[in-house]
Amino acid sequence: MTIVEPGGDAVVFPAMGPSRFADFGRFMVVDATARKLFAVADEVLGYRVFDELRVSEDDYAEVAQVTSFVASLALVEWSGLSGETHCAGVSFGKMAAAAHAGVLPFEEAVRLVAETARCERDYFAERHTDIVTHSFVKVTAETLDTLLAVLADADEWFEISSYLDRDMFMVSLSERALTGFKRRITEVGGYSLYTMRPPAHAGIFGELRERVDREVLSGYRLRDPLLPIVSDQDGSLVTSAEQAREWILGGFTRPMRWPGVVDTLAAQGVRRISVVGRDRLLRRLKCTVDNFATTTVAPESALRPRS
Template sequence: MEENQNTTTEAEQGRTAIVFPGMGPSSFADVGRYMVLDRYARRRLAAADEALGYSVLERFRGADDEYSEATQIAFLINSVALADRAVDVMGLSPDVCVGPSFGQKAATAFVGSLPFADVVRMTAELARCEEEFFSTQYSDVVTQSFVRAPKERTMEILAEMEARGEWHEISGFLDSDFYFVSVRESFLDDFKQRIRAAGGYSMYSMRPPVHARAFGDLRRKAEDEVFSRYEVAAPRMPVIADQNGAVVTSADDMRTMLLDTFDQPINWPDVVSGLQAEGVSELWFTGADNLFHRLHCTTKNFRVTAVTPKTALKPAKKS
């Protein structure tokens, strides 16, 4: 009788997923102390330095671009190091993995589809690849995030733009009223004004832009110049694709998901549905995340634990 009761409790608890968040602003001032003091971060930092042949911390300290190569590498290091801590110290044993947007890179290392050193090198090479691409193509495009905009009115605004020949792409569906939309920078102020008039709130602009179907040439460039030199393996646990919530278990599907990030919008509500279909009831976010773990569709459907550089430096509570 007692054994059956324990089994029921375990089933009710559901499965656990680890989530590596997409990249947001994360400066040296924000996370430098964590990278210097935390033993897991120091270990991953040393491995990244060896893989790249330069000091990531020194370049990160001097970076003045929030999406520079060194900044991206630092975000990757911290996400993986926080996962190390969650597993080693906090008892995390995930059944499923997710990596929306930039988080795909840390997820790729965590599930063993590429060794960490290869993910570091690939991330650096992709940063250079994107910088080169956007210096000559779509250099006037930004991706704007906004929230509290009713879906019906948002779609009307986008339809009005299309009717007038104003280029745009939906780059992300984050929640029922939360979107990423890529627009020409010359139209950005007008677009933000329309969103404001609809009751929405504009958050931040991303440069370079992300996840737009128009960036097919970037996808091909990345595949030819970067991915062609890496052999992506099947993940050691199921991964939920951030574009459509599909379950990824093969090497081919993992590689496709990584390439889809260039020219397919992310869809977090689909990820939520995919996680629920896998029986997941608890999410652990490992990384400097100010977005995904706070979304309404996240918090209303899962128990959420956020492991960030700030929480990692807090003294352990005495029992």
């Protein structure tokens, strides 16, 4: 790993949270850059994203994912960010990171996001309908081992899906075990945050990875990134098209490790990061605050008068 002089900047695209019309609607019509990119997305997909998002009741539906993706790239253009030395994408944020780094042209990336969302929807409608992914904080790694041992003793399946900070994790498990798991989190002084359905980032979803690879990603020609991408799975640098392919597919079956991204960015000399998109988490994590000066570029940022 080549270490550069301190002072570099990085663009980071966060994981996707619940995406609703109220979060993006005004930005989509008020900001000129957003209008331009969403018009391209409308043409690619054959429907008006704004209208579909307005009537959608699913926070993670295809249209919500497309909206989050397009808005992130519109915000990069609006902000005038340039000169960054690295980029990263956390969980779903890797789609925006891939497009930003030139792995795919914008139009193709929009289609990839939509087609992948449909593939995931169909898969989880049939498979693993009883599995959820639960996030929680204020639980150390040692205490987490104790909590997971209880699940193992009960012969319950589980996997750690995300390592977010020293005391924050996401675990995938059977829904029937969730109530007891949350109770034990509280008993050890932890705090439960939210539960995701469909679940994410677990080795048990190997069939989904294979289906996306075969039915979706095989139809695209990926390109070498124009700037290094830091993998959210192991902190490695993604610098080739083949590595980008494995990184995209790995997001289905490998846990997300934000501290690994932080360590690599810091070792690469990055001292400032711009978190682009709706972020309620990354900029607040201790490992982020301890290592970087952070700027957040969110939809509401583009709606405020420039100073």
